[in-house]
Amino acid sequence: MTASHLRQLASVVGLLVLWQLLVQTGKLSELFLPAPLSVLASMWEMTRSGQLPWAVLVSLNRVLQGFVYGAAAGIVLGLLAGAVGWIEDVLDPWVAAVYPIPKSALFPLFLLWFGLGDASKIATIAIGVLFLVLVNTITGVRSISPVLLKAARDLGATRIQIFTKVILPGALPNIFTGLRLGAGMALILVFITEIEATKAGLGFLLWEAFQLLDTRKVFAGVVTFGLLGVATTWLLQWLERVGCPWLQRSN
Amino acid sequence: MLLALRDVGKTWLIKRTGERVVALQSISLDVQAGEFLIFLGPSGCGKSTLLQIIAGLEAPSSGEIRFPQARGHAKLTSMVFQDYALFPWRTVLGNVVFGPEVRHVARAEREVAARRLIELVNLTGAEHRYPHELSGGMRQRVALARALANDPQILLFDEPLAALDAQTRRVLQDELLRIWRETGKTFVYVTHSLQEAVLLGSRIVLMTASPGRIKRIVDVPLARPRHVTGRQEAAILDQLDGLLGDEVTQAMAL
Numbered sequence: 001m002t003a004s005h006l007r008q009l010a011s012v013v014g015l016l017v018l019w020q021l022l023v024q025t026g027k028l029s030e031l032f033l034p035a036p037l038s039v040l041a042s043m044w045e046m047t048r049s050g051q052l053p054w055a056v057l058v059s060l061n062r063v064l065q066g067f068v069y070g071a072a073a074g075i076v077l078g079l080l081a082g083a084v085g086w087i088e089d090v091l092d093p094w095v096a097a098v099y100p101i102p103k104s105a106l107f108p109l110f111l112l113w114f115g116l117g118d119a120s121k122i123a124t125i126a127i128g129v130l131f132l133v134l135v136n137t138i139t140g141v142r143s144i145s146p147v148l149l150k151a152a153r154d155l156g157a158t159r160i161q162i163f164t165k166v167i168l169p170g171a172l173p174n175i176f177t178g179l180r181l182g183a184g185m186a187l188i189l190v191f192i193t194e195i196e197a198t199k200a201g202l203g204f205l206l207w208e209a210f211q212l213l214d215t216r217k218v219f220a221g222v223v224t225f226g227l228l229g230v231a232t233t234w235l236l237q238w239l240e241r242v243g244c245p246w247l248q249r250s251n
Numbered sequence: 252m253l254l255a256l257r258d259v260g261k262t263w264l265i266k267r268t269g270e271r272v273v274a275l276q277s278i279s280l281d282v283q284a285g286e287f288l289i290f291l292g293p294s295g296c297g298k299s300t301l302l303q304i305i306a307g308l309e310a311p312s313s314g315e316i317r318f319p320q321a322r323g324h325a326k327l328t329s330m331v332f333q334d335y336a337l338f339p340w341r342t343v344l345g346n347v348v349f350g351p352e353v354r355h356v357a358r359a360e361r362e363v364a365a366r367r368l369i370e371l372v373n374l375t376g377a378e379h380r381y382p383h384e385l386s387g388g389m390r391q392r393v394a395l396a397r398a399l400a401n402d403p404q405i406l407l408f409d410e411p412l413a414a415l416d417a418q419t420r421r422v423l424q425d426e427l428l429r430i431w432r433e434t435g436k437t438f439v440y441v442t443h444s445l446q447e448a449v450l451l452g453s454r455i456v457l458m459t460a461s462p463g464r465i466k467r468i469v470d471v472p473l474a475r476p477r478h479v480t481g482r483q484e485a486a487i488l489d490q491l492d493g494l495l496g497d498e499v500t501q502a503m504a505l
Contacts (some may be wrong), residue, residue: 151336154306154329155350155401165353169340246340246381 034216039223042216051205056224059194059202062118063186066125071182073126074133075175081134082141083167099135103128103185104192111197121193128189129182133175140174141167173247176240183232187225202228252319253404253437254282254305254327259314261300273462274300278314280456280465282405282439287431289452290441291491293499297463298441302407305439306330320404329398333410335390337382343369343393344378350401361400368396371430388419392426399434408440412447424450428475445491446479457491460498467494 016036022028023035030038046052081088107124114120144167152166194203206221241248261275274297282288290298303309305316306328318327329350337346344365351361369375372392382390391411398406408427412420428451431438442448448455455469469491477484 145336147332147334147336148338150303150308151330151332151338152349152353154308155353155397157349157353161353165349166338169338172340244340246383 031213031215034219038216039219043220043223046217046220052220052224055200055202055205055221056228058200059190060228062121062193062201063125063190065118066122066189067129067182067186069122070126070129070186071133071179074130074178074182075137077130078134078137078175078178079141079163079167079171082138082171083163088138095131095134098127099131103131103189107189107193116197121190121198124193125186125189128185132182132185133178136174136178136181137171140171140178143174144170172244173240176236176244179239180233180236183236184229187229187232191225252281253284254439255317255319256280256282256305257315257317259301259304259311259316261297261304261309262312275304275311276462276464278463278465280468282437284320284404285435285437287428287438287440287451287453289448289455290439290458291445291448291452291455291495292443292458292463293460293495294443296458296460296498298458299409301463302330302409302439302441305405306407318404327403328405328407329401329403330407330409331391331394331398331411333413335382335387335394337390337393337397339382342379342381343374343385346382346393347396347400349397354401365396365400368399371399371433372396373426386419387415388423391415391423395427395430399430399436403436405437405439408438410441410443413442413444420447425476427451445488445495448491449484449487450477450479455491457494458498460501466498 019028019033020035020037023030023033023038034042043052077087077091081091103124106127107120110120110123114123148166148170149162152162157165190201191203191206194201195207198204202221202224206218206225209215209217209221256278259275259278260273263272263274264270265272278301290301292298300309304311308330321327338349341349344362347365347368348361351364356364366375366378369378372395374389374392374396377385377389382393385393394411395406412423415423424447427438438451440451449471452471455471456465457467457469458464459466469487471487473481473483473487479485479488
Protein backbone atom coordinates (compact mmCIF):
# COMPACT_ATOMS: atom_id res chain seq x y z
CA MET A 1 0.00 0.00 0.00
CA THR A 2 1.46 3.35 -1.03
CA ALA A 3 1.42 6.60 0.94
CA SER A 4 -1.27 7.85 -1.42
CA HIS A 5 -3.48 4.86 -0.61
CA LEU A 6 -2.96 5.43 3.11
CA ARG A 7 -3.97 9.07 2.86
CA GLN A 8 -7.10 8.10 0.93
CA LEU A 9 -8.05 5.50 3.51
CA ALA A 10 -7.35 7.92 6.37
CA SER A 11 -9.55 10.53 4.69
CA VAL A 12 -12.54 8.20 4.47
CA VAL A 13 -12.19 6.56 7.89
CA GLY A 14 -11.40 9.86 9.58
CA LEU A 15 -14.44 11.64 8.21
CA LEU A 16 -16.76 8.73 9.08
CA VAL A 17 -15.43 8.56 12.65
CA LEU A 18 -15.75 12.34 13.06
CA TRP A 19 -19.28 12.19 11.72
CA GLN A 20 -20.19 9.33 14.07
CA LEU A 21 -18.75 11.24 17.08
CA LEU A 22 -20.50 14.50 16.18
CA VAL A 23 -23.87 12.72 16.11
CA GLN A 24 -23.23 10.74 19.32
CA THR A 25 -22.24 13.86 21.25
CA GLY A 26 -25.39 15.59 20.03
CA LYS A 27 -23.60 18.18 17.88
CA LEU A 28 -25.47 16.92 14.78
CA SER A 29 -29.14 15.95 14.64
CA GLU A 30 -30.01 12.40 13.55
CA LEU A 31 -32.87 13.92 11.59
CA PHE A 32 -30.48 15.67 9.21
CA LEU A 33 -27.39 13.49 9.34
CA PRO A 34 -27.92 10.06 10.89
CA ALA A 35 -24.70 8.48 12.15
CA PRO A 36 -22.90 6.10 9.77
CA LEU A 37 -23.46 3.18 12.12
CA SER A 38 -27.21 3.76 12.32
CA VAL A 39 -27.39 3.97 8.54
CA LEU A 40 -25.55 0.65 8.39
CA ALA A 41 -27.89 -0.85 10.96
CA SER A 42 -30.87 0.41 8.99
CA MET A 43 -29.52 -1.13 5.79
CA TRP A 44 -29.00 -4.43 7.56
CA GLU A 45 -32.53 -4.34 8.94
CA MET A 46 -34.00 -3.53 5.52
CA THR A 47 -31.93 -6.30 3.93
CA ARG A 48 -33.11 -8.87 6.46
CA SER A 49 -36.73 -7.88 6.00
CA GLY A 50 -36.28 -8.26 2.24
CA GLN A 51 -37.40 -4.69 1.63
CA LEU A 52 -34.07 -3.45 0.25
CA PRO A 53 -33.23 -6.46 -1.96
CA TRP A 54 -36.73 -6.35 -3.45
CA ALA A 55 -36.48 -2.62 -4.16
CA VAL A 56 -33.07 -3.14 -5.79
CA LEU A 57 -34.42 -6.01 -7.88
CA VAL A 58 -37.40 -3.99 -9.12
CA SER A 59 -35.21 -1.00 -10.01
CA LEU A 60 -32.48 -3.13 -11.59
CA ASN A 61 -35.04 -4.83 -13.79
CA ARG A 62 -36.17 -1.43 -15.12
CA VAL A 63 -32.60 -0.17 -15.50
CA LEU A 64 -31.44 -3.30 -17.27
CA GLN A 65 -34.31 -3.44 -19.74
CA GLY A 66 -34.12 0.27 -20.51
CA PHE A 67 -30.35 0.09 -20.85
CA VAL A 68 -30.35 -2.92 -23.17
CA TYR A 69 -33.06 -1.53 -25.47
CA GLY A 70 -31.54 1.94 -25.53
CA ALA A 71 -27.96 0.73 -26.00
CA ALA A 72 -28.88 -1.73 -28.76
CA ALA A 73 -30.83 0.90 -30.69
CA GLY A 74 -28.10 3.49 -30.12
CA ILE A 75 -25.32 1.21 -31.37
CA VAL A 76 -27.19 0.02 -34.47
CA LEU A 77 -28.41 3.50 -35.46
CA GLY A 78 -25.03 5.04 -34.68
CA LEU A 79 -23.11 2.55 -36.81
CA LEU A 80 -25.56 2.95 -39.69
CA ALA A 81 -25.54 6.74 -39.44
CA GLY A 82 -21.76 6.80 -39.28
CA ALA A 83 -21.36 4.49 -42.26
CA VAL A 84 -24.23 5.45 -44.56
CA GLY A 85 -24.59 9.10 -45.57
CA TRP A 86 -28.33 9.26 -46.14
CA ILE A 87 -29.19 7.54 -42.86
CA GLU A 88 -27.16 10.20 -41.10
CA ASP A 89 -29.09 12.92 -42.94
CA VAL A 90 -32.39 11.40 -41.88
CA LEU A 91 -31.35 11.03 -38.22
CA ASP A 92 -29.34 14.19 -37.75
CA PRO A 93 -32.12 16.76 -37.22
CA TRP A 94 -33.86 14.46 -34.73
CA VAL A 95 -30.71 13.89 -32.77
CA ALA A 96 -30.05 17.64 -32.73
CA ALA A 97 -33.60 18.32 -31.56
CA VAL A 98 -34.02 15.59 -28.92
CA TYR A 99 -30.47 15.31 -27.56
CA PRO A 100 -30.59 18.55 -25.52
CA ILE A 101 -33.96 17.74 -23.91
CA PRO A 102 -33.50 16.42 -20.36
CA LYS A 103 -34.91 12.93 -20.83
CA SER A 104 -36.69 13.14 -17.46
CA ALA A 105 -38.90 15.80 -19.08
CA LEU A 106 -40.20 13.11 -21.43
CA PHE A 107 -41.39 10.93 -18.54
CA PRO A 108 -44.83 12.61 -18.24
CA LEU A 109 -45.41 11.97 -21.94
CA PHE A 110 -44.40 8.33 -21.59
CA LEU A 111 -46.71 7.99 -18.57
CA LEU A 112 -49.49 9.24 -20.81
CA TRP A 113 -48.60 6.88 -23.65
CA PHE A 114 -47.44 3.75 -21.83
CA GLY A 115 -49.36 3.96 -18.55
CA LEU A 116 -48.29 3.75 -14.93
CA GLY A 117 -46.52 0.39 -15.20
CA ASP A 118 -42.90 -0.44 -15.92
CA ALA A 119 -43.17 0.38 -19.64
CA SER A 120 -43.13 4.15 -19.19
CA LYS A 121 -40.11 3.97 -16.88
CA ILE A 122 -38.22 1.60 -19.16
CA ALA A 123 -38.98 3.84 -22.15
CA THR A 124 -37.65 6.91 -20.36
CA ILE A 125 -34.44 5.10 -19.40
CA ALA A 126 -34.09 3.65 -22.90
CA ILE A 127 -34.38 7.07 -24.55
CA GLY A 128 -31.81 8.53 -22.15
CA VAL A 129 -29.35 5.72 -22.86
CA LEU A 130 -30.08 5.68 -26.59
CA PHE A 131 -28.99 9.23 -27.28
CA LEU A 132 -25.77 9.00 -25.29
CA VAL A 133 -24.81 5.74 -26.98
CA LEU A 134 -25.92 7.00 -30.41
CA VAL A 135 -23.91 10.22 -30.27
CA ASN A 136 -20.79 8.43 -29.03
CA THR A 137 -21.13 5.65 -31.61
CA ILE A 138 -21.32 8.20 -34.43
CA THR A 139 -18.23 9.91 -33.04
CA GLY A 140 -16.51 6.52 -32.94
CA VAL A 141 -17.28 5.74 -36.57
CA ARG A 142 -16.07 9.18 -37.63
CA SER A 143 -12.84 8.72 -35.69
CA ILE A 144 -11.82 5.73 -37.83
CA SER A 145 -8.92 6.71 -40.07
CA PRO A 146 -10.00 6.64 -43.76
CA VAL A 147 -6.75 4.87 -44.62
CA LEU A 148 -7.97 1.83 -42.64
CA LEU A 149 -11.06 1.67 -44.83
CA LYS A 150 -8.81 1.94 -47.87
CA ALA A 151 -6.55 -0.82 -46.58
CA ALA A 152 -9.54 -3.09 -45.95
CA ARG A 153 -10.85 -2.42 -49.44
CA ASP A 154 -7.40 -3.05 -50.91
CA LEU A 155 -7.22 -6.38 -49.10
CA GLY A 156 -10.50 -7.43 -50.69
CA ALA A 157 -13.11 -6.73 -48.02
CA THR A 158 -16.69 -6.29 -49.20
CA ARG A 159 -18.89 -3.44 -47.92
CA ILE A 160 -20.45 -5.70 -45.31
CA GLN A 161 -17.05 -7.01 -44.21
CA ILE A 162 -15.78 -3.43 -43.91
CA PHE A 163 -18.79 -2.72 -41.70
CA THR A 164 -18.31 -5.73 -39.41
CA LYS A 165 -14.53 -5.97 -39.43
CA VAL A 166 -13.44 -2.31 -39.53
CA ILE A 167 -16.24 0.10 -38.62
CA LEU A 168 -17.62 -1.91 -35.70
CA PRO A 169 -14.31 -2.64 -33.93
CA GLY A 170 -13.03 0.83 -34.81
CA ALA A 171 -16.00 2.45 -33.11
CA LEU A 172 -15.98 0.09 -30.11
CA PRO A 173 -13.91 2.26 -27.71
CA ASN A 174 -16.33 5.16 -28.22
CA ILE A 175 -19.30 2.82 -27.93
CA PHE A 176 -18.04 1.81 -24.49
CA THR A 177 -17.73 5.47 -23.52
CA GLY A 178 -21.38 5.86 -24.53
CA LEU A 179 -22.36 2.80 -22.51
CA ARG A 180 -20.62 4.12 -19.39
CA LEU A 181 -22.34 7.49 -19.70
CA GLY A 182 -25.60 5.70 -20.47
CA ALA A 183 -25.35 3.55 -17.33
CA GLY A 184 -25.02 6.68 -15.20
CA MET A 185 -27.97 8.23 -17.00
CA ALA A 186 -30.03 5.07 -16.45
CA LEU A 187 -29.53 5.28 -12.67
CA ILE A 188 -30.52 8.96 -12.63
CA LEU A 189 -33.63 8.26 -14.67
CA VAL A 190 -34.73 5.22 -12.68
CA PHE A 191 -34.73 7.34 -9.54
CA ILE A 192 -36.71 10.15 -11.15
CA THR A 193 -39.27 7.82 -12.67
CA GLU A 194 -39.77 6.02 -9.37
CA ILE A 195 -40.64 9.13 -7.38
CA GLU A 196 -44.16 9.27 -8.79
CA ALA A 197 -46.76 6.77 -9.78
CA THR A 198 -45.18 3.61 -8.45
CA LYS A 199 -45.22 1.47 -5.34
CA ALA A 200 -41.91 -0.32 -5.75
CA GLY A 201 -38.25 0.28 -6.45
CA LEU A 202 -35.27 1.90 -4.83
CA GLY A 203 -36.35 5.41 -5.85
CA PHE A 204 -39.80 4.84 -4.39
CA LEU A 205 -38.29 3.51 -1.13
CA LEU A 206 -36.00 6.53 -0.85
CA TRP A 207 -38.70 9.07 -1.64
CA GLU A 208 -41.26 7.46 0.69
CA ALA A 209 -38.70 7.47 3.52
CA PHE A 210 -38.08 11.17 2.86
CA GLN A 211 -41.80 11.93 3.08
CA LEU A 212 -41.92 10.10 6.43
CA LEU A 213 -38.76 12.01 7.49
CA ASP A 214 -37.02 8.65 8.05
CA THR A 215 -33.58 10.08 7.24
CA ARG A 216 -31.75 6.83 8.05
CA LYS A 217 -33.72 5.06 5.35
CA VAL A 218 -33.09 7.93 2.92
CA PHE A 219 -29.36 7.51 3.52
CA ALA A 220 -29.68 3.76 3.12
CA GLY A 221 -31.26 4.36 -0.28
CA VAL A 222 -28.60 6.88 -1.29
CA VAL A 223 -25.80 4.51 -0.29
CA THR A 224 -27.45 1.66 -2.19
CA PHE A 225 -27.71 3.82 -5.31
CA GLY A 226 -24.04 4.60 -4.87
CA LEU A 227 -23.18 0.91 -4.65
CA LEU A 228 -25.22 0.21 -7.78
CA GLY A 229 -23.29 2.96 -9.57
CA VAL A 230 -19.96 1.46 -8.53
CA ALA A 231 -21.09 -2.03 -9.53
CA THR A 232 -22.23 -0.95 -13.01
CA THR A 233 -18.99 0.97 -13.55
CA TRP A 234 -16.96 -2.10 -12.62
CA LEU A 235 -19.07 -4.33 -14.81
CA LEU A 236 -18.67 -2.03 -17.82
CA GLN A 237 -14.94 -1.62 -17.25
CA TRP A 238 -14.61 -5.38 -17.20
CA LEU A 239 -16.67 -5.68 -20.38
CA GLU A 240 -14.48 -3.06 -22.03
CA ARG A 241 -11.32 -4.95 -21.08
CA VAL A 242 -12.76 -8.10 -22.60
CA GLY A 243 -14.21 -6.32 -25.64
CA CYS A 244 -11.26 -4.03 -26.41
CA PRO A 245 -8.12 -5.93 -25.35
CA TRP A 246 -5.98 -3.76 -27.61
CA LEU A 247 -6.63 -0.73 -25.42
CA GLN A 248 -4.57 -2.16 -22.55
CA ARG A 249 -1.34 -0.38 -21.91
CA SER A 250 1.61 -2.35 -23.16
CA ASN A 251 3.40 -2.63 -19.80
CA MET B 252 4.33 -7.66 -69.12
CA LEU B 253 2.25 -7.60 -65.94
CA LEU B 254 0.66 -4.21 -66.02
CA ALA B 255 0.08 -1.69 -68.78
CA LEU B 256 -0.79 1.95 -68.15
CA ARG B 257 -2.13 3.68 -71.23
CA ASP B 258 -2.49 7.44 -71.27
CA VAL B 259 -3.68 7.52 -67.66
CA GLY B 260 -4.79 10.90 -66.33
CA LYS B 261 -6.42 12.14 -63.17
CA THR B 262 -8.14 15.46 -62.61
CA TRP B 263 -9.38 16.59 -59.21
CA LEU B 264 -12.23 19.01 -58.84
CA ILE B 265 -11.78 21.35 -55.89
CA LYS B 266 -15.38 21.79 -54.76
CA ARG B 267 -14.89 25.02 -52.86
CA THR B 268 -13.48 26.97 -55.78
CA GLY B 269 -14.76 24.88 -58.68
CA GLU B 270 -11.15 24.71 -59.86
CA ARG B 271 -9.85 21.71 -61.79
CA VAL B 272 -6.42 20.43 -60.87
CA VAL B 273 -4.63 18.06 -63.20
CA ALA B 274 -2.80 15.63 -60.91
CA LEU B 275 -1.66 13.16 -63.57
CA GLN B 276 -1.35 13.52 -67.32
CA SER B 277 -0.84 10.94 -70.05
CA ILE B 278 1.01 8.31 -68.05
CA SER B 279 1.93 5.39 -70.29
CA LEU B 280 4.12 2.63 -68.96
CA ASP B 281 4.61 -1.13 -69.01
CA VAL B 282 5.51 -2.85 -65.77
CA GLN B 283 7.53 -6.04 -66.30
CA ALA B 284 7.16 -9.14 -64.15
CA GLY B 285 9.68 -9.29 -61.32
CA GLU B 286 11.06 -5.76 -61.60
CA PHE B 287 11.57 -3.28 -58.78
CA LEU B 288 10.03 -0.18 -60.29
CA ILE B 289 10.39 3.17 -58.59
CA PHE B 290 8.22 6.23 -59.06
CA LEU B 291 10.39 9.15 -58.02
CA GLY B 292 9.23 12.73 -57.86
CA PRO B 293 8.74 15.81 -55.72
CA SER B 294 5.84 16.07 -53.29
CA GLY B 295 2.58 16.72 -55.09
CA CYS B 296 3.59 15.09 -58.37
CA GLY B 297 0.68 12.67 -58.15
CA LYS B 298 2.77 9.54 -57.64
CA SER B 299 0.64 8.40 -54.68
CA THR B 300 -2.49 9.01 -56.72
CA LEU B 301 -1.04 6.88 -59.50
CA LEU B 302 -0.44 4.06 -57.03
CA GLN B 303 -4.04 4.28 -55.79
CA ILE B 304 -5.25 4.12 -59.38
CA ILE B 305 -3.17 0.99 -60.02
CA ALA B 306 -4.59 -0.49 -56.80
CA GLY B 307 -8.13 0.24 -57.99
CA LEU B 308 -8.78 2.50 -55.01
CA GLU B 309 -9.21 5.53 -57.28
CA ALA B 310 -10.64 5.64 -60.78
CA PRO B 311 -8.58 7.35 -63.47
CA SER B 312 -10.20 10.35 -65.18
CA SER B 313 -8.86 9.17 -68.50
CA GLY B 314 -6.84 6.35 -70.02
CA GLU B 315 -6.83 2.74 -68.93
CA ILE B 316 -5.04 0.21 -66.76
CA ARG B 317 -4.67 -3.34 -67.98
CA PHE B 318 -3.42 -6.49 -66.33
CA PRO B 319 -2.75 -8.65 -69.42
CA GLN B 320 -2.13 -11.81 -67.35
CA ALA B 321 -5.16 -11.42 -65.10
CA ARG B 322 -7.05 -14.64 -64.51
CA GLY B 323 -10.60 -14.33 -63.22
CA HIS B 324 -11.00 -12.22 -60.14
CA ALA B 325 -7.67 -12.99 -58.50
CA LYS B 326 -6.36 -10.10 -56.44
CA LEU B 327 -3.48 -8.71 -58.46
CA THR B 328 -2.12 -5.92 -56.30
CA SER B 329 -1.67 -5.24 -52.61
CA MET B 330 -0.71 -1.94 -51.07
CA VAL B 331 1.74 -1.09 -48.29
CA PHE B 332 0.78 2.33 -46.93
CA GLN B 333 3.12 5.01 -45.62
CA ASP B 334 1.44 5.18 -42.20
CA TYR B 335 1.15 1.36 -42.01
CA ALA B 336 -2.68 1.39 -41.87
CA LEU B 337 -2.66 -1.58 -39.49
CA PHE B 338 -5.91 -2.41 -37.72
CA PRO B 339 -5.18 -1.41 -34.10
CA TRP B 340 -7.71 -3.93 -32.73
CA ARG B 341 -6.01 -6.87 -34.43
CA THR B 342 -2.82 -8.55 -33.37
CA VAL B 343 0.08 -9.01 -35.77
CA LEU B 344 -1.37 -12.39 -36.79
CA GLY B 345 -4.87 -10.92 -37.03
CA ASN B 346 -3.64 -8.19 -39.36
CA VAL B 347 -1.73 -10.58 -41.58
CA VAL B 348 -4.68 -12.96 -42.01
CA PHE B 349 -7.11 -10.14 -42.84
CA GLY B 350 -6.93 -10.53 -46.61
CA PRO B 351 -7.35 -14.33 -46.71
CA GLU B 352 -10.03 -14.04 -44.01
CA VAL B 353 -12.24 -11.71 -46.04
CA ARG B 354 -11.71 -13.98 -49.03
CA HIS B 355 -12.92 -16.92 -46.93
CA VAL B 356 -9.73 -18.97 -46.87
CA ALA B 357 -10.09 -21.68 -44.19
CA ARG B 358 -8.81 -20.62 -40.79
CA ALA B 359 -6.10 -23.26 -40.40
CA GLU B 360 -4.79 -22.66 -43.89
CA ARG B 361 -4.63 -18.88 -43.59
CA GLU B 362 -2.92 -19.03 -40.21
CA VAL B 363 -0.23 -21.38 -41.40
CA ALA B 364 0.42 -19.11 -44.38
CA ALA B 365 0.40 -16.02 -42.14
CA ARG B 366 2.95 -17.53 -39.77
CA ARG B 367 5.23 -18.26 -42.69
CA LEU B 368 4.99 -14.64 -43.83
CA ILE B 369 5.58 -13.38 -40.29
CA GLU B 370 8.74 -15.46 -40.32
CA LEU B 371 9.70 -14.03 -43.72
CA VAL B 372 9.55 -10.48 -42.35
CA ASN B 373 11.44 -11.51 -39.18
CA LEU B 374 8.61 -11.00 -36.70
CA THR B 375 8.32 -14.52 -35.30
CA GLY B 376 7.47 -14.26 -31.61
CA ALA B 377 5.46 -11.05 -32.03
CA GLU B 378 2.36 -12.76 -33.50
CA HIS B 379 0.12 -11.88 -30.60
CA ARG B 380 1.21 -8.29 -30.06
CA TYR B 381 -0.99 -5.37 -30.99
CA PRO B 382 0.31 -2.69 -33.38
CA HIS B 383 0.74 -0.10 -30.61
CA GLU B 384 3.13 -2.51 -28.92
CA LEU B 385 5.45 -2.48 -31.96
CA SER B 386 8.05 -0.02 -33.20
CA GLY B 387 7.54 1.80 -36.49
CA GLY B 388 9.89 -0.56 -38.30
CA MET B 389 8.07 -3.62 -36.96
CA ARG B 390 4.71 -2.15 -37.96
CA GLN B 391 5.89 -1.71 -41.52
CA ARG B 392 7.03 -5.36 -41.55
CA VAL B 393 3.52 -6.36 -40.47
CA ALA B 394 2.05 -4.22 -43.24
CA LEU B 395 4.33 -5.94 -45.74
CA ALA B 396 3.39 -9.42 -44.50
CA ARG B 397 -0.29 -8.45 -44.63
CA ALA B 398 0.07 -7.28 -48.22
CA LEU B 399 1.89 -10.50 -49.18
CA ALA B 400 -0.81 -12.66 -47.58
CA ASN B 401 -3.14 -12.15 -50.53
CA ASP B 402 -0.39 -13.51 -52.79
CA PRO B 403 -0.62 -10.55 -55.21
CA GLN B 404 1.42 -10.37 -58.38
CA ILE B 405 2.33 -6.77 -57.70
CA LEU B 406 3.12 -5.10 -54.38
CA LEU B 407 2.51 -1.37 -54.27
CA PHE B 408 4.50 0.70 -51.80
CA ASP B 409 3.47 4.25 -50.94
CA GLU B 410 6.56 5.83 -49.36
CA PRO B 411 6.62 2.98 -46.83
CA LEU B 412 9.78 4.06 -45.04
CA ALA B 413 9.22 7.83 -44.98
CA ALA B 414 8.08 7.90 -41.35
CA LEU B 415 11.03 5.89 -40.02
CA ASP B 416 14.38 7.01 -38.64
CA ALA B 417 17.44 6.75 -40.90
CA GLN B 418 18.85 3.66 -39.17
CA THR B 419 15.63 1.66 -39.33
CA ARG B 420 15.08 2.79 -42.91
CA ARG B 421 18.47 1.43 -43.89
CA VAL B 422 17.72 -1.96 -42.33
CA LEU B 423 14.30 -2.17 -43.94
CA GLN B 424 15.66 -1.25 -47.35
CA ASP B 425 17.87 -4.33 -47.19
CA GLU B 426 14.95 -6.40 -45.93
CA LEU B 427 12.78 -5.21 -48.81
CA LEU B 428 15.44 -6.24 -51.32
CA ARG B 429 15.78 -9.63 -49.68
CA ILE B 430 12.01 -10.20 -49.72
CA TRP B 431 11.78 -8.97 -53.29
CA ARG B 432 14.39 -11.56 -54.27
CA GLU B 433 12.92 -14.38 -52.17
CA THR B 434 9.34 -13.90 -53.33
CA GLY B 435 10.07 -12.98 -56.94
CA LYS B 436 7.18 -10.51 -56.82
CA THR B 437 6.96 -7.29 -58.77
CA PHE B 438 7.48 -4.23 -56.58
CA VAL B 439 6.13 -0.82 -57.56
CA TYR B 440 7.53 1.67 -55.13
CA VAL B 441 6.81 5.38 -54.65
CA THR B 442 9.40 7.57 -52.99
CA HIS B 443 10.72 11.12 -53.03
CA SER B 444 14.16 9.99 -51.87
CA LEU B 445 16.87 9.89 -54.54
CA GLN B 446 19.11 7.62 -52.49
CA GLU B 447 16.30 5.18 -51.85
CA ALA B 448 15.46 5.09 -55.55
CA VAL B 449 19.05 4.32 -56.52
CA LEU B 450 19.56 1.77 -53.72
CA LEU B 451 16.41 -0.20 -54.51
CA GLY B 452 15.20 0.27 -58.04
CA SER B 453 15.85 -1.71 -61.15
CA ARG B 454 14.07 1.05 -63.07
CA ILE B 455 13.32 4.58 -61.93
CA VAL B 456 10.40 6.52 -63.38
CA LEU B 457 11.09 10.19 -62.79
CA MET B 458 7.93 12.28 -62.49
CA THR B 459 7.39 15.97 -63.17
CA ALA B 460 5.53 18.21 -60.76
CA SER B 461 1.94 19.37 -61.29
CA PRO B 462 0.70 18.03 -63.54
CA GLY B 463 2.42 14.74 -62.86
CA ARG B 464 3.92 13.35 -66.04
CA ILE B 465 6.71 10.93 -66.79
CA LYS B 466 9.84 13.00 -67.34
CA ARG B 467 12.38 10.26 -67.83
CA ILE B 468 12.77 6.53 -67.23
CA VAL B 469 16.22 5.60 -65.95
CA ASP B 470 17.48 2.01 -65.91
CA VAL B 471 19.67 1.08 -62.95
CA PRO B 472 21.64 -1.94 -64.16
CA LEU B 473 23.94 -2.00 -61.10
CA ALA B 474 24.54 -5.10 -59.01
CA ARG B 475 23.31 -5.25 -55.41
CA PRO B 476 24.17 -4.53 -52.66
CA ARG B 477 24.53 -0.94 -53.72
CA HIS B 478 26.02 1.94 -51.80
CA VAL B 479 25.13 5.59 -52.18
CA THR B 480 28.85 6.34 -52.06
CA GLY B 481 29.70 3.95 -54.92
CA ARG B 482 31.08 5.49 -58.11
CA GLN B 483 28.40 4.20 -60.48
CA GLU B 484 25.65 4.88 -57.96
CA ALA B 485 26.91 8.43 -57.55
CA ALA B 486 26.80 8.95 -61.31
CA ILE B 487 23.14 7.94 -61.45
CA LEU B 488 22.40 10.02 -58.35
CA ASP B 489 23.95 13.05 -60.03
CA GLN B 490 21.94 12.50 -63.16
CA LEU B 491 18.68 12.15 -61.20
CA ASP B 492 19.56 15.08 -58.97
CA GLY B 493 19.90 17.37 -61.97
CA LEU B 494 16.64 16.20 -63.47
CA LEU B 495 14.76 16.36 -60.16
CA GLY B 496 16.19 19.75 -59.21
CA ASP B 497 14.38 21.44 -62.08
CA GLU B 498 11.13 19.84 -60.97
CA VAL B 499 11.43 20.90 -57.35
CA THR B 500 12.16 24.48 -58.40
CA GLN B 501 9.13 24.40 -60.64
CA ALA B 502 6.90 22.90 -57.94
CA MET B 503 7.97 25.53 -55.42
CA ALA B 504 7.34 28.33 -57.90
CA LEU B 505 3.69 27.38 -58.09
